[in-house]
Amino acid sequence: MTGIVDDIVASNWSFIYAAYGVTWVVILGYLVRLVRAGARANADYARLVPGAGGEGAR
Amino acid sequence: MPAPDRSLDARPARPPRTSPWMGVAAILVLAATQAYSISTSPAEGDMGHLQKIMYVHVPAAWMTFLAFFVVLVFSVKYLWKGREDDDLVAASAAEVGATLNGLTLVLGMIWGRPAWGVWWVWDARLTSTLVLFLIFAGYLALRAFVDDEQQRARWSAAVGAIGAINVPIVYMSVKWWRTLHQPPSSPATLDPAYTMGLRINAFALLFVMIFFIRKRYEIARLERAAEHAAEAAALGAP
Amino acid sequence: MKRNRVIAALVVMAGVFGWLLFGGLEKNVVFFLTPKELLAKGTDGVGVAVRLGGQVKPGSVQWDAKTLDLRFTVTDGAREMAVRSTGAPPQMFRDGMGVIVEGRVGAGGVFEATNLMVKHSNEYRAPKPGEEAHEKYKTLIKQTGP
Known part of the structure; x- marks a missing residue:
């Protein structure tokens, strides 16, 4: 019975690539989200908290 | 319930920052463990190379459980102590957990189509995992919806703590009920070649998850500190 | 917004x-009934939409690649039931494999499947030479309900 549809087995790799691809889209996507949220929060903090990092100070 | 800790107001020093290099390192380690396990693990007897989806699907599921366990601990801690920081840790873990939960579902569908022949079925495991996702999507929606900080923290701590109860239900669903999804594998049911790949990928994703939660928490604290400063400035202005 | x-x-x-x-x-x-449970329903189990699960009985599979007609027997160790399906099954479908079919029992007692799913076990083994691969599926289907 093995090999009823051999071409499906050949296409298994597309599912494997899809799984790893989705994983990296989610992980890198979340990373980008964090970087952007971090940059925004930094800017707000520097603007609103005087002396703690405003005007280019770190 | 004790009054919320407003210590951030009294401490305008910049909240600490985790080095971004920790994230870079975690992500590189994950890439390395994936490359290692894809290239070394042999084709499985029944499903051939499809078994390799295990190295992303199973760690994603485990880390989902772990992230929601963090939500449970810090939600309970918030309800007990009322510390703002605990609310922010719970929220950060919930966001990362919900992301991993969604990833687990999508990866399961991608695996299910070639292995089982269907993208999705409403068996107890898949359904309870979707319910878990919806609960924490609701948790995040609740946080976006409620403006009052204390009210938001209290409500979301309740939702987070109760929602996390679903985690053991998801885990046990394949043992309690008859499902299409198979019961959990163990070292006894896995060839050593697969066990090793699964473990290193789980540890790598654990590091990524820890980095994500820490970073999310630090950003949340920074946002909160800025908000408090803005409030204080508005109150202090003539 | x-x-x-x-x-x-x-x-x-x-x-x-x-x-x-x-x-x-x-x-x-x-999620599914075993052949034993479905047969125990007698005529109540005939003609209603139901899921049947069990093992593909070794040696029972007949596949006609021209008409896409697939016939096999599902067994739970105690009772068995003939199944007719149309179309190519999932790749892991074969003798001894766990399987769940959706459909209904026809008048002739044959299960007319509209959907065929393969149920994998929690075992993952690299094939060894001369290994009898399908023994593990005997314990695949839980005999007891909730």
Whole structure:
């Protein structure tokens, strides 16, 4: 019975690539989200908290 | 319930920052463990190379459980102590957990189509995992919806703590009920070649998850500190 | 804008929870019946939509690649049931494999499947030379319900 549809087995790799691809889209996507949220929060903090990092100070 | 800790107001020093290099390192380690396990693990007897989806699907599921366990601990801690920081840790873990939960579902569908022949079925495991996702999507929606900080923290701590109860239900669903999804594998049911790949990928994703939660928490604290400063400035202005 | 999206999300979630509470999950907690359980229903089990699960009885598979007609027998060790399906099965389908079919029992007692799913075990083994591969599926199907 093995090999009823051999071409499906050949296409298994597309599912494997899809799984790893989705994983990296989610992980890198979340990373980008964090970087952007971090940059925004930094800017707000520097603007609103005087002396703690405003005007280019770190 | 004790009054919320407003210590951030009294401490305008910049909240600490985790080095971004920790994230870079975690992500590189994950890439390395994936490359290692894809290239070394042999084709499985029944499903051939499809078994390799295990190295992303199973760690994603485990880390989902772990992230929601963090939500449970810090939600309970918030309800007990009322510390703002605990609310922010719970929220950060919930966001990362919900992301991993969604990833687990999508990866399961991608695996299910070639292995089982269907993208999705409403068996107890898949359904309870979707319910878990919806609960924490609701948790995040609740946080976006409620403006009052204390009210938001209290409500979301309740939702987070109760929602996390679903985690053991998801885990046990394949043992309690008859499902299409198979019961959990163990070292006894896995060839050593697969066990090793699964473990290193789980540890790598654990590091990524820890980095994500820490970073999310630090950003949340920074946002909160800025908000408090803005409030204080508005109150202090003539 | 943000609120509308939140409200839409909450409505979807409420809908799913409602569906789960009113019948959906209850019906699916026992995702499939074994041949023994389905046969025990007698005529009540005939003609109604149901899921049947078990092992593909070794040696029972007949596949006609021209007409896409697939016939096999599902067994739970105690009782067995003939199944007729159309179309190519999932790649892991073969003798001794766990399987779940959706459909209904026809008048002749043959299960007419509209959907065929392969149920994998929690075992993952690299094939060894001369290994008898399908022994493990004997313990695949839980005999007891919830």
